Amino acid sequence: MLLATVAFALFQVDGRPVDYRDGDVQLEGYVAFDKSVAGKRPAVVIVHEWRGHGEYVRMRAREIAKLGYVAFAADMYGKGVFAKDHAEAMKLSGTYFQDRPKMRARAAAALEWVKKHERVDAKKIAAMGYCFGGTTSLEMARAGLDVVAVASFHGNLSAADPAKEIKARVIVFHGAEDKFIPKDQIAAFEDEMRGAKADWQFVSFGGAVHSFTVKEAGDDPSKGMAYHPRADERSWSMLRDFLAESFR
Numbered sequence: 001m002l003l004a005t006v007a008f009a010l011f012q013v014d015g016r017p018v019d020y021r022d023g024d025v026q027l028e029g030y031v032a033f034d035k036s037v038a039g040k041r042p043a044v045v046i047v048h049e050w051r052g053h054g055e056y057v058r059m060r061a062r063e064i065a066k067l068g069y070v071a072f073a074a075d076m077y078g079k080g081v082f083a084k085d086h087a088e089a090m091k092l093s094g095t096y097f098q099d100r101p102k103m104r105a106r107a108a109a110a111l112e113w114v115k116k117h118e119r120v121d122a123k124k125i126a127a128m129g130y131c132f133g134g135t136t137s138l139e140m141a142r143a144g145l146d147v148v149a150v151a152s153f154h155g156n157l158s159a160a161d162p163a164k165e166i167k168a169r170v171i172v173f174h175g176a177e178d179k180f181i182p183k184d185q186i187a188a189f190e191d192e193m194r195g196a197k198a199d200w201q202f203v204s205f206g207g208a209v210h211s212f213t214v215k216e217a218g219d220d221p222s223k224g225m226a227y228h229p230r231a232d233e234r235s236w237s238m239l240r241d242f243l244a245e246s247f248r
Contacts, residue, residue, distance in 0.1 A: 012036040013065045015058065019079070022109035028080070029110060030058045030073040032065035033119055042124035042247040043070040043114050045140075045147070047107065047133030049214070050093040052082035056214065057133070067240060069247075070120050074110035076103075076136065093132045100160045104143045107136050111145055124148060124247045126168075128239070130213060131155060134172075141168040141198075149246035151239055154178060154210050157189035166198035171242050173235040175208030179224055203238060205231035 015032035030053070033041075044064045048057040053075040064071035076096065083089035096103040107127070115122040126149040129137040134155015141150045142163040149169040157172065170193065174181065186202075193200040205228065211217040212228035213235065220226055 011066050013062050015062050015065070018113075020109065020113045022106050025106075026079045027075040027109065028053065029075050029113065030061055031070065031117070032058075032061040032073075033070040034065050034068060037068050040119055040121040041069055042126070042243070043072065043117065043120040044243065045107070045110050045114055045125065045127040045137075046071060046073045047076060047110075047127065047129030047136040048073065049129075049131035049133055049211075050083070050089040052077045052089070052092065054082055056216070057130070060130075063236075067243065069243070070114070070117060072110060072114045072117075074107065076106050076132075096132070097135070097156070097158075100139055103136055104139050104145070107140050108143075108145055111140070111147070115146070122146075126150065126243055126246055129153070129155060131211065138170070138172075141166050141170055149242065151242060153213050153235060154181075157181060157185050159189070159192055162188075162192040163196040163198075166193070166196040166200075168198075169242070169246050170198050170200040171238070172200075172202045173213075173231075173238070174202065174204045175210060175212045175228065175231065176204045176206045177208060177221065178210045180210045201242075203235065205234065207231075 012035040014035050017030050057073040061071035061073040127137040127140045127147045128151035130153045134152030137150040147168050152172045208228040208231040209221045209226050211225040212231040215227045217225040217227050
């Protein structure tokens with residue numbers, strides 16, 4: 001207990017909600033950073049899963065902040081909008097899957113807010129996301145937004161408009177038993193990355209299904225979504241190395 005208390009004390013993570021806008025739409029993000037780190041630093045935009053901006057993405061923002069970066073948990077749906085169940089989440093996220101320009105524009109609004117933050121090195125910004133957020137981060141790379149790297153955790157890999165060129169580094173963390181992502185979608189994604197001459201990696205975790213990083217998904221893989229501790233821990237470790245390399 002003492003060691004845990006001392007380790008926590010080493011971090012002075014400040015996390016707070018912030019209002020921002022995409023045109024006329026009011027959004028509520030969440031910014032987190034370690035106050036003990038001086039000067040400007042790299043930043044990471046984190047996009048939530050399909051239910052919306054909630055505590056999970058804020059928790060991830062605090063974890064990213066402990067790595068020494070400014071973390072910004074974006075809001076894709078609008079302030080206070082959070083799906084009560086999977087059916088509502090599918091409807092909310094479906095709007096953006098059907099309108100990729102809207103997805104890109106909403107993500108760009110978060111990116112612009114981050115670029116103006118006084119503690120951020122605007123030339124060193126990455127994006128990452130979970131499920132729906134993973135797709136969004138990939139769309140940011142496809143759109144050529146000002147991010148040096150993107151990471152997708154158990155995200156949909158489909159592209160309405162496959163990229164001809166991708167400059168950002170790309171890493172995908174995928175559950176090998178994820179039935180929501182068909183094999184032909186994976187093959188099409190890999191072909192897209194090759195065609196776009198991207199610097200990309202695809203990491204597949206044996207035994208993991210969809211939502212393998214989310215403890216609230218439960219422990220029953222037969223339901224299609226379940227937490228997988230080893231895949232969660234290993235993907236996070238790989239993410240740390242990926243970000244460190246990308247921000248050099």
